[in-house]
Amino acid sequence: xxxxxxxxxxxxxxxxxxxxxxxxxxxxxxxxxxxxxxxxxxxxxxxxxxxxxxxxxxxxxxxxxxxxxxxxxxxxxxxxxxxxxxxxxxxxxxxxxxxxxxxxxxxxxxxxxxxxxxxxxxxxxxxxxxxxxxxxxxxxxxxxxxxxxxxxxxxxxxxxxxxxxxxxxxxxxxxxxxxxxxxxxxxxxxxxxxxxxxxxxxxxxxxxxxxxxxxxxxxxxxxxxxxxxxxxxxxxxxxxxxxxxxxxxxxxxxxxxxxxxxxxxxxxxxxxxxxxxxxxxxxxxxxxxxxxxxxxxxxxxxxxxxxxxxxxxxxxxxxxxxxxxxxxxxxxxxxxxxxxxxxxxxxxxxxxxxxxxxxxxxxxxxxxxxxxxxxxxxxxxxxxxxxxxxxxxxxxxxxxxxxxxxxxxxxxxxxxxxxxxxxxxxxxxxxxxxxxxxxxxxxxxxxxxxxxxxxxxxxxxxxxxxxxxxxxxxxxxxxxxxxxxxxxxxxxxxxxxxxxxxxxxxxxxxxxxxxxxxxxxxxxxxxxxxxxxxxxxxxxxxxxxxxxxxxxxxxxxxxxxxxxxxxxxxxxxxxxxxxxxxxxxxxxxxxxxxxxxxxxxxxxxxxxxxxxxxxxxxxxxxx
Amino acid sequence: xxxxxxxxxxxxxxxxxxxxxxxxxxxxxxxxxxxxxxxxxxxxxxxxxxxxxxxxxxxxxxxxxxxxxxxxxxxxxxxxxxxxxxxxxxxxxxxxxxxxxxxxxxxxxxxxxxxxxxxxxxxxxxxxxxxxxxxxxxxxxxxxxxxxxxxxxxxxxxxxxxxxxxxxxxxxx
Amino acid sequence: xxxxxxxxxxxxxxxxxxxxxxxxxxxxxxxxxxxxxxxxxxxxxxxxxxxxxxxxxxxxxxxxxxxxxxxxxxxxxxxxxxxxxxxxxxxxxxxxxxxxxxxxxxxxxxxxxxxxxxxx
Numbered sequence: 001x002x003x004x005x006x007x008x009x010x011x012x013x014x015x016x017x018x019x020x021x022x023x024x025x026x027x028x029x030x031x032x033x034x035x036x037x038x039x040x041x042x043x044x045x046x047x048x049x050x051x052x053x054x055x056x057x058x059x060x061x062x063x064x065x066x067x068x069x070x071x072x073x074x075x076x077x078x079x080x081x082x083x084x085x086x087x088x089x090x091x092x093x094x095x096x097x098x099x100x101x102x103x104x105x106x107x108x109x110x111x112x113x114x115x116x117x118x119x120x121x122x123x124x125x126x127x128x129x130x131x132x133x134x135x136x137x138x139x140x141x142x143x144x145x146x147x148x149x150x151x152x153x154x155x156x157x158x159x160x161x162x163x164x165x166x167x168x169x170x171x172x173x174x175x176x177x178x179x180x181x182x183x184x185x186x187x188x189x190x191x192x193x194x195x196x197x198x199x200x201x202x203x204x205x206x207x208x209x210x211x212x213x214x215x216x217x218x219x220x221x222x223x224x225x226x227x228x229x230x231x232x233x234x235x236x237x238x239x240x241x242x243x244x245x246x247x248x249x250x251x252x253x254x255x256x257x258x259x260x261x262x263x264x265x266x267x268x269x270x271x272x273x274x275x276x277x278x279x280x281x282x283x284x285x286x287x288x289x290x291x292x293x294x295x296x297x298x299x300x301x302x303x304x305x306x307x308x309x310x311x312x313x314x315x316x317x318x319x320x321x322x323x324x325x326x327x328x329x330x331x332x333x334x335x336x337x338x339x340x341x342x343x344x345x346x347x348x349x350x351x352x353x354x355x356x357x358x359x360x361x362x363x364x365x366x367x368x369x370x371x372x373x374x375x376x377x378x379x380x381x382x383x384x385x386x387x388x389x390x391x392x393x394x395x396x397x398x399x400x401x402x403x404x405x406x407x408x409x410x411x412x413x414x415x416x417x418x419x420x421x422x423x424x425x426x427x428x429x430x431x432x433x434x435x436x437x438x439x440x441x442x443x444x445x446x447x448x449x450x451x452x453x454x455x456x457x458x459x460x461x462x463x464x465x466x467x468x469x470x471x472x473x474x475x476x477x478x479x480x481x482x483x484x485x486x487x488x489x490x491x492x493x494x495x496x497x498x499x500x501x502x503x504x505x506x507x508x509x510x511x512x513x514x515x516x517x518x519x520x521x522x523x524x525x526x527x528x529x530x531x532x533x534x535x536x537x538x539x540x541x542x543x544x545x546x547x548x549x550x551x552x553x554x555x556x557x558x559x560x561x562x563x564x565x566x567x568x569x570x571x572x573x574x575x576x577x578x579x580x581x582x583x584x585x586x587x588x589x590x591x592x593x594x595x596x597x598x599x600x601x602x603x604x605x606x607x608x609x610x611x612x613x614x615x616x617x618x619x620x621x622x623x
Numbered sequence: 624x625x626x627x628x629x630x631x632x633x634x635x636x637x638x639x640x641x642x643x644x645x646x647x648x649x650x651x652x653x654x655x656x657x658x659x660x661x662x663x664x665x666x667x668x669x670x671x672x673x674x675x676x677x678x679x680x681x682x683x684x685x686x687x688x689x690x691x692x693x694x695x696x697x698x699x700x701x702x703x704x705x706x707x708x709x710x711x712x713x714x715x716x717x718x719x720x721x722x723x724x725x726x727x728x729x730x731x732x733x734x735x736x737x738x739x740x741x742x743x744x745x746x747x748x749x750x751x752x753x754x755x756x757x758x759x760x761x762x763x764x765x766x767x768x769x770x771x772x773x774x775x776x777x778x779x780x781x782x783x784x785x786x787x788x789x790x791x792x793x794x795x796x
Numbered sequence: 797x798x799x800x801x802x803x804x805x806x807x808x809x810x811x812x813x814x815x816x817x818x819x820x821x822x823x824x825x826x827x828x829x830x831x832x833x834x835x836x837x838x839x840x841x842x843x844x845x846x847x848x849x850x851x852x853x854x855x856x857x858x859x860x861x862x863x864x865x866x867x868x869x870x871x872x873x874x875x876x877x878x879x880x881x882x883x884x885x886x887x888x889x890x891x892x893x894x895x896x897x898x899x900x901x902x903x904x905x906x907x908x909x910x911x912x913x914x915x916x
Contacts, residue, residue: 236843243838298647312648320641327637331630346913354909362902373894375647383890386832388840388883395898503821584845587698587726593845726847752851753858759876761835762848 004069004148007057011148014050014105015138017043021131025124040127041112047134048105055089055102058147062089067158070149071095077160077561079532087171088161093295093311094147096174101137103175103182108134111186115207122204125193126186132325133185136318144311160561163533167233173225177249180219181287184252186211187259188284191277192326195333200277205267210620212260215283217616219256223249224609232569237502237580237597239605242389244299247371248290251364255283258360261353268415269350274334275357281326286368288319298375345417352410359403366395398451404458404490408465411479427465434460445498456494462487482615485608492604499577499600506591517545520596533559538583538592552581578602662775664692664767667754672724672732672746683721683745689795690769693743694723694755697735699763705782706739712788713742718795722746725755725763768794824856827869830883840883 021043058071062085067073075092076085090099108130115123141147164170190208194200226249231239240246259279266276293299296312344350370387377383409427438456442449466484503515512521523539536556543549555568569582577600584593668679684690691712695702713720722743724732729748749755758767761780768777768791777794779787828842833849841849852873859869873881885891 234843238843241843292644296648298644309648313645316641316644316648320637323637324634327630327634343915344913351909351913354912358902358905358909361905362898365901366898369894369897373891376643377890377894379643379646381890384878384880385885385890386880386883387885387894388830388832390830390884391894394884395895399902502825586845586850587847726851751854752847753855756848756851756855756876 001068001150003057003061003066004150007054007061008142008146008148010050010054010057011138011142014047014054014101015135015142017047017050018131018135018138021047022128022135025128025131029121029124040123041109044105044109044112044127048102048109051098051102051105054147055098058095058098059086059089062086065158067156068150068152068154069147070151071147073151073155073158075161076158077532078157079561080161080166081531083168083171084161084166088165090174091161091165091171094141094145096178097137097141097145098147099175100178100182101134101141103178104130104134104137104185107182107186111190111211114210118203118207119197119199122190122193122197122199125196126189129189129192130185133189133322136321140311140314140318144314158561160532160559162562163557163559163564163566164233167229169225169229170233173222173229176218176225177222180215180217180222180256181252181290183211183215183218184256184284184287187215187280188326191280192329195277195329198333198335200266200270200273202267202270205263209260209263209267212256212263213616213620216253216256216260217613217620219249219253220609220613220616223253224606224613228606231602232571233566236595237569237582237599239602242370242392244371245294247367248293251290251367251371252283252286254360254364254367255279255286258357258364259283261356261360265350265353271344271350272354277330277334279357281330285319285323285326286364288315288322292316292319293371299371347413347418349410349413349415349418352406352413355406356410359399359406362399363396366392370395397455400490401451401454401458404455404462404487407483407486408462411476411483412469430464430468431457431461434458434464442498452494452498456491459487459490459494463491476619478615478617478619478621480615481618482612485611485615488604489608489612492601492608495601496599496605500598502595502597504593504595506586507594508590508592515596516598519543520594522592522594523551525592530557532561533557540581540594540596542579542581542596550579552579554581554583556583556585573603575603576601662759663773664690664769664775665757667747667757669747669749669754672722672729672748678745678747680721680747683719684769684773685719686771686773688717688719688771690719690721691791692721692723692758692767692769694725694749694758694760694763694765696725696727696763697731698727699725701782702764703739705764705766705784706742708783708785708788709742710740712791713744715792715795720744723749723754723758725749726752820857820860823860823866824853827856827866828853830870831873832881832883834877834881 021040024038024040024043058069060066061069061072062076063082065072065076065078065085067076071092071094075095076088080088088095090096108127111126111130112123187208190211194204194208223246226246227239230241230246231237259276262272262276262279265272292312292315295315296309298312344354370391374385374387377385434457435453437460438453441456442453462483466480466487469480470484501516503513505513507513507522509522509524512519514520519542521541521543523541525536525538528535528537534557536558537553538555539551539553541549541551550572552570552572554570557566557568559566565585567582567584569580571581572579577598580597580599580602582595584595586593664680664684666680668677670676671678693709709720712718720743722745724746726749732746747754755763755765759775759778760767764782766779766783766787767775770776777790783791825842828849829840831841831852833839833841833844833846833852835848836844836846839849841852843849856869859872864872870882870884879886879890885894887895
């Protein structure tokens, strides 16, 4: 009770501070009606502190299982392990919004701390925009999603955290992802401020590039964690399902990737200013749009939060206020670039980065349209369709081919202008080798897809070119690693898709099934009682085609609170393949549905994305 | 001037998206299938639950009576609540009530009928759910009304209630 | 002449592509990945273990054994359950925009870049 009150009023104080900061900054910039000698930094810290306090209150409520609090009651159970009591704090709509708010206030504080050298008016304007966003979230939290609602009478026991959320990867996935999303809000506010102040110069790009990279790193890591979680927890061995919730995190990623490529051009040549601003605005708008799509329940998805139309309307209106605000600011303050000496030669690094942007925007368009088109069709035509993986694959995969090629030679081009002749023979030679390798791979596999062969060729080309580049000290290491990582990423997905095999059958204890020149034997099943669930652990011994024997122990967990059955896959990972086994209960009591998959080069997908992140981190270092 | 037009265009596009989203929020998220085409019952055959003989649908869907096809199972809890309505449909003359026993154990199904009564003229066993899918069903329980021309004219997804029963009576009379 | 030969090879590649026989199981998996489990939340038939999905998988197998083509199987399910069940939206008047808009945007983007570079 006390903690709930403390948490709630702390939030109210935070909101008041937010409004104060807006007026204070407006006064400082324009009217100078009163002259307050206060430290902005300390107020921003105070605001961060109020949210932090409130966040800690909520964590304590969860840790002590105080079921007088509504969301503790809905998302926790006294028998949950301590770790999941804590992570349960953000495993629900209200708590995750509070976390979002926490990161928002932390970031604006850090922004001010780290941008001492920037012009004062620019900083104040950034604070205004950021505080508009922050106060929107405060209002959203307090009006529609108060995390500190009481329940009376106080229930004796809670409903428990959804078991599929009881997982370490998913526990840290939201905070990491939010760091990325919220980082984009700083980019948004700062871009608008710089636009108004006509402050888009080299200093500003250097200063904002850091924020772009940080957001990009966290966003990438967040998406990867979510994907890893889906891979082993959702139990069907895929890592990307083109589910709306996943798409929603991918959209700002495309935008952000395009943005930090553009910002390099901006830094070097001070061109493409407006375009960089559009990207900065779009990145944050898409993050918000994602929040809207996920939280309002407007989409059909595996992971839907509570559907509450009131919440949906609030975010929708808030989102569009921000969009229209930025359009208006853009309209009023945007200036045409004077194009003296700002031409772009067709063969130059600038062009190659534009091409990168072009493809990124295309991928973004595919994902965005594929995600929201069903909503449009349903509203306009009352016709319901599904858009799933085949749509995205058909529209994205063919375009990857030119994209990969551009990615290989783009970074080698010089600024301003370059010519094609050098290294011509070398490149054609590499390309031919790649074609040969790809053809052999596809041929040996007995498949014959033209597109697949060319796609392989393109990714091998990128792979070899970036590999050779490591010998050359001239280019930026972070970029090299990132592009190299991307080639491994595409290659591992390709290998994964053509070399993976699987089988699924209903088996009972003692059954043996031949598969892939090996044998799978269902040895036994054992029952264990854990703290908050009962577990059935199956033992399978698997003999592969080289007569290696190993065992896999997939698990079925039957949770009491709430009553949910989950399947925990057992995965044996090697550098060449993942052996993935999952069992499920079926209606026939003696039998289990067994699904065994050999997923080729699975680990390389994660390794390559991690490498991509390393590339991002190294780029931070470079001046 | 050109700039203004572009901004106006952008503005209208976003306004359009806004209204679509706003309306989308109010749409119900439940998927209710629409009957687009005329649907006819395909012929099917299976074993009879009680006699264990091979039976054919064409012998039971007649062209002088309405046919009510009910998909049920002994393990399905809502099926129990609709059972009394099925019993009263059975009382109507001019109706043939066909049961499809969905993914059930035969012993359990028989026990279920013994306990609650058997409203069905005949029961097709649907051991693996194939029959039901071919009838376009989503799960259990589900009820289809078929007219004399072998055409599905009404479909109830989920357990029948009093209102559904009256509706069925109205259709049949 | 050379171009014509390359062209012919390319075409034969494409034709060959469709002739590759898949095992029954692979085909069942492929088809069931492209069908939505309409009683589940955002899962494909392949991913789901619900009774509904299990039956659908059996039907797919049955239809394949009856010699039905992939297309016929999709259209069977579409007739039964509506377009909502298909993950791969058909190209028709409802989805022209869906399939066309990304491509149009791509071309438009290319045009903008072209104009930016070759303005003078």
